[in-house]
Amino acid sequence: MLLGKQIALIGAGNMTEALVCGMLQAGVAHADQLHATDLLPERRAHLQGRYKIRVGSESKEAAESSQIIILSVEPQVLDEVLNEIRPALAVEALIISVAAGYPISRVAAHLKPASRVVRAMPNTPSSVMAGVSALAFGARVSDDDRRVARTIFESVGKVVEVEERLMDAVTGLSGSGPAYVFLMIEALADGGVKMGLSRPVAELLAAQTVLGAARMMLESGEHPGRLKDRVASPGGTTIAGIHKLEEGRLRATLMAAVEAATKRSQELGQGVEDVRREV
Numbered sequence: 001m002l003l004g005k006q007i008a009l010i011g012a013g014n015m016t017e018a019l020v021c022g023m024l025q026a027g028v029a030h031a032d033q034l035h036a037t038d039l040l041p042e043r044r045a046h047l048q049g050r051y052k053i054r055v056g057s058e059s060k061e062a063a064e065s066s067q068i069i070i071l072s073v074e075p076q077v078l079d080e081v082l083n084e085i086r087p088a089l090a091v092e093a094l095i096i097s098v099a100a101g102y103p104i105s106r107v108a109a110h111l112k113p114a115s116r117v118v119r120a121m122p123n124t125p126s127s128v129m130a131g132v133s134a135l136a137f138g139a140r141v142s143d144d145d146r147r148v149a150r151t152i153f154e155s156v157g158k159v160v161e162v163e164e165r166l167m168d169a170v171t172g173l174s175g176s177g178p179a180y181v182f183l184m185i186e187a188l189a190d191g192g193v194k195m196g197l198s199r200p201v202a203e204l205l206a207a208q209t210v211l212g213a214a215r216m217m218l219e220s221g222e223h224p225g226r227l228k229d230r231v232a233s234p235g236g237t238t239i240a241g242i243h244k245l246e247e248g249r250l251r252a253t254l255m256a257a258v259e260a261a262t263k264r265s266q267e268l269g270q271g272v273e274d275v276r277r278e279v
Contacts, residue, residue: 002029002148008066010059010081011073012038012047015098018126019070020051022155025129035062064088068148071097071107075268078102082110089115094145096120096152100171101269104138104164116140118149121170122156124178131157132174136164168269172262180257185210 007029009016016036023029034053038044044055056062063069063085073081078099089112096118097107104117111117117138125131133153137146146161153159162170185206192202217224232238
């Protein structure tokens with residue numbers, strides 16, 4: 001638990017709500033340790049009413065009383081937010097940015113020389129505590145800072161640590177990945193409907209199959225190819241279906257999707273002032 005630490009969450013969108021919910025449910029922090037800010041009154045009212053945390057519209061006020069600052073705003077306004085909170089930051093404050101395409105060096109350039117910065121890339125399943133977050137660390141980040149960052153993001157799912165240069169690849173895989181999976185679930189369900197199943201039954205079968213297969217792989221630790229081979233018996237239905245997927249170049253198409261999303265993330269990062277979040 002993050003005992004004695006006040007946490008400011010700048011920006012009260014869906015990811016901030018996921019982190020608030022995760023930290024409270026996991027017992028990582030108490031409600032009185034959290035202070036979220038947002039310009040939208042309805043978002044402030046929602047978080048305060050549902051989670052009983054402190055809310056406000058002034059980021060500087062939240063930052064000056066906090067030891068951990070989580071920046072969860074659009075990249076195009078992050079410069080402004082950093083300039084606003086800089087004078088209020090305590091020397092020991094740990095800065096965690098979840099702004100897509102915004103490098104650690106750019107965050108640090110707005111802050112005091114001794115600032116410690118973590119860059120995080122969570123994904124949308126974090127909203128149901130089943131996400132995966134990639135963390136990259138600035139040069140001044142201590143081992144204790146790493147533990148703090150991991151503790152926060154482990155409250156909403158799994159955590160991996162990567163070099164910052166790989167964050168665009170993370171965006172292309174796990175950041176955009178939920179959309180690829182939703183598309184596959186929809187297509188599987190459509191196939192079931194084509195074969196006579198009702199839409200609700202087909203969607204449940206498809207979604208639970210994907211969920212179960214993922215859990216089976218994670219818990220067994222086995223290579224997905226080996227698990228696939230166990231389902232595909234000689235001359236059976238599964239290998240016939242796999243043949244069609246191979247004819248349609250499913251593997252190559254998914255690899256190309258990750259590559260395209262990664263390259264787009266790189267392009268957006270090069271012009272971060274004009275970035276619109278796209279993951």
